[in-house]
Amino acid sequence: MVDWEAVRMICSLDFWRMAVYWTLALVYSHLYLLFAPRLSTLFPSLIRPPPSAFPRCRFAPGPECPVQRPICIVTGATSGLGEAASRALAAEGFHVLLAGRCPQALNKTIQKIKKHDRDACVEAFQVDISSIHSIMKFETAIKQWLGGSNLHPSIQLLINNAGIFAKSCRVTADGFDQMIETNYLGAFCLTNALLPLLKSSPVPSRIVNVTSFTHRCVSHVDINEGIVAREKFCVLSTSEKYRFAQKYEYSKFCTLLFSYELHRQLYATDSDSIVSVVAADPGAVATNIMRELPPSLKNLAFMVLGLLQLLQPPESGVGSIIDAALAPPEASGKYFFGAKGRTMKSSSVSYDVKLAEKLWSTSFQLFQECKARI
Template structure:
C-alpha cells in the first residue's frame, strides 16, 4: 500500500465512507428484502411494500407526431465544444430522452438499454473521444440503434445553455417534433479536493446537483411540449441516508442543522475549505439535494396539474462498479470493490442500471417514487427527504442561482 492510500486510511472521510456508506447500503438492501416478510408477519407494525411497477414500451398511435423515443446521455471530460458529433440522423418523428454520464458506467449502460427499448439516444459528454467510442460500442452491440453524440459540460451553465440551443437546432434540422420525452440526470463525481467551476461553485456540488437542476429547468419547456407523457429521472444515491442535512458554519466546516428550521444557506453551493474538504459529506449532501429537488419538482408539477404530462422519478442504482472513485488511490478502490463484492453489495453497471430503466419506463403514476433494487421495486428514502418545507427552500435557493447564472452569461454575450 502506498503512502497516499495509507494517509487516506487515517482520515475521517475514509472511515465515513467505509462505515456509514456501507451501513446505508445494507439498510437499503435489508429494507428491500425484509419488508415483505415483516409486513406479513407483523401487519400492525409494517405496511406491505408497494407493488412493483412494470416497464411499459412506447407504442405510438397513428396520429402521434412522435414515432421513436430519443435519449440524451451526457458525461464528464475535458472538452468544451458543443457541436453534434457523428450523427446518425433520421427523418421520422422521434422521442427525446436525456441522460447524464453517457460515456462510461451507468450512463452507457442506460443508453444501451434505452436504445434497445426503441429510444433514439443522444449522448452528451465533455470528451469527443469518449463520445465517439461510446457511440461506436453501442452501434457495435446493436447496429440498428439510433444514437447521436453532443458535447456538454454539466458543470458549466454556459455549456448547458449552448447545449439547449444545439438540441433545438438538431430537432429542427432533423424535422422532429420540438419536444423532449425523457431526461435522465445521472451526473456524479467524487472529488477528494476542493475545486471551483467557471460558475463559481464547488465542482462536486455543481456536477452532482446544481448542473442537473439547471439542465432540467432549461429543458422543462421541451418536456412540457411533448404530445405524449414525458419523464425526468434523477439518479440519486443511498448515501443520502448517511446524515442529517449539513451546512457550513463560519469555520467552514459542516455541522448539523435543526431540520425544523429548514435552513439552507446558499453558501453551501460555493467553495469549501481546501484544508479540510469533507468530500464524503459533500457527496452525501449533493445527492440529498438531488433527492429533495426530485420530490419538489414532482410536487410542483402535480400541484399545478394533477394530470401533468411530466412525471418525476428518483432512482438509486446502489453501489455499482464504475469509475466514480477514480480520484481515490487505486489500492483503496480495489479494496472497496473486494469488500463490497464479498458482501454481495457490489453490482455491475448492467445490473445497477435496472432501477434507472425501471424509473424511465414505469407508468406516470409512479411519479414521486424512489426506485431501488430493479424489478420495478420502490422503497422509502430517508424521512427528512420528504420534508416539503426544506425542499421548497432548496428549490428557491437553487432557482435564484439559476437566474443569476443565466443573467451573467447573457450580459457577457452582449459585451462580446
C-alpha cells in the same frame, strides 16, 4: 512499498464515514427490500409493507401519434451507468442523445452501441454539467437539432445521470464546489432549461434523477438553517479541510429534495400534467466514479462489497434507472431501488417540504444569476 496516500486516507474521518455509514445505508436498503414484505405480514401494526413495484411500459405509439420514436437525453453517457442506460434505452426504441464532456469519448460510446445494435438511433452532444454556460449552449444545440430534424420538437425523457466523486476541493467557473454543481446544481439548471421541451411533448414525458443510498447519511443532526443556503454550494475557504464524503452525500440528498419538489410542482398538483419525475438509486455499482481514491482502497472496497454480494456491474446496476424511465406516469414521486421495478422510501428528512422549497428557491435564484452573467 508503502502507499502513503492510502495510509493518509485510512486515517481520515471521511474514509471511515464511507466505510461504516455508507455500507450500513446500503445494507439497510437491501435488507428492507428483502425482509419488509415478510415482516409487514407478521407485524402489520409495526412495519409497513414496501411500496408496490411498477412494470416497465414500452412505448407503443399509434399510427397517428406525432411521436414515433421518443427522444431521450442521458447525461454522463460516456461510461458506467450512463453508457449502460444509453445502450438499454436505444434498444427500447428511444432516439438517445448522449451528453458528455469529451467528444472523443462520446464518439467511442456511439461506436460501441452501434456495434451491439446497428439500428440504434444515437447522437452525441458535448456539455459540461458543471458549467451553466455550457448547459445553455447545450440547450441551444438541442433546439437547433430538433428544428433541423423531422422529429417532433420535444423531449420525452431526461436522465440526469452525470456525477463525480471529488477527493479534493475544486471550484467551477460559476464559483461553486465542483462536486455540488456536477451532481446537483447542474442537473437542476439543465432540467429547468429543458423543461419547456418536456412540457411540449404530445405524449407523457419523464425526468429521472439518479441519486444514491448515501443520502441516508444526511440525518436530522446535519439539518440546520444554513443547509440549503447558497453558502453550501460555494467554496468559502480553500484552507478548510475538504469533507468530500459529506459533500457527496449532500449533493445526492439535494437531488432527492429537488426530485420530490419538482414532482409536487409538475405532477402532484396538476392532474393534467404530462411530465412525471422519479428518483433512481442504482446501489453500489462497479464504475469509475471512485477513480480519485487510492487504487488499493478502491479495490479493497469493491472486494468487500463483492463478498457481501452488494456490488453490481453497470449492466445490472442500471436496472433501477431503466425501471424508473419506463414506469407508468403514476410512479411519479417514487424512489426506485433494487431493480425489478421495486421502490422504497428514502430517508424521512428527504420528504421535508419546507426544506425542499427553500432549496428550490435558492437554486433557482443562483441559476438566474448565472444566466444573467453569460
